[in-house]
Amino acid sequence: MSQEARTFSPLQPPRQPKSLDDLLAQAEHYAEFCMRNSGKMSPTLFLIGADGPMVFVPASLADANEKDAFVTTARLLCIAHAATVVVMALEAWAKFAKPDEKLDPTEQPSEAFDRQEVIVLMGESPRDQKQKFLPIIRSGNGNFFGFGESNAPTMDKMEGRFAQILSPKPPTDENRALAHAVLKVKGVNATELGGERLRSKR
Secondary structure, three states, X not given: OOEEEEOOOOOOOOOOOOOHHHXXXXXXXXXXXXXXXXXXXXXXXXXXXXXXXXXXXXOOOOOHHHHHHHHHHHHHHHHHOOOOEEEEEEEXXXXXXXXXOOOOOOOOXXXXXXXXXXXXXXXXXXXXXXXXXXEEEEOOOOOEEEEOOOOOOOOOOOOOOOOOOOOOOOOOHHHHHHHHHHHHHHOEEEOOOOOOOOOOOO
């Protein structure tokens, strides 16, 4: 099935993102757009590279293999477009330790009694990493109401399948050409940000 990198949401401010903070704000706008329109958000990659800012949403994430394939494609996109800033955004269950409590590392957040539904934004640049948690508030009928204030602790970095997407070294022209070739075989069509609004196929 073909996958496509698409332009940003209608909630995108007029100016194009140029920094990690800009891209994090962009991702937050897009997350709210998705949640208000469908009540959910697929894992989404935002990047700024040599071809301008873009966003990539996988066609499907039904199992662990498809999640791994999405991460591989995200890394290839970063290489192909010489990304300098990247944000991975995804919906997840989270559990945070209370002030006088130790977090149980063996307990899965999705199985915790006091779990919290959040959108996680994981941002990377060559010099910095930033994270933001957006607690999801739902109405009594389960519909998305808005984002709450986060009490998540500050972390130096995130770990896991969807973290550390940006290549540690700037890609060479040969690296970029190879990545473009692989993406073409995989059916991934990258689209530059052309204008201020999203042309979404969602």
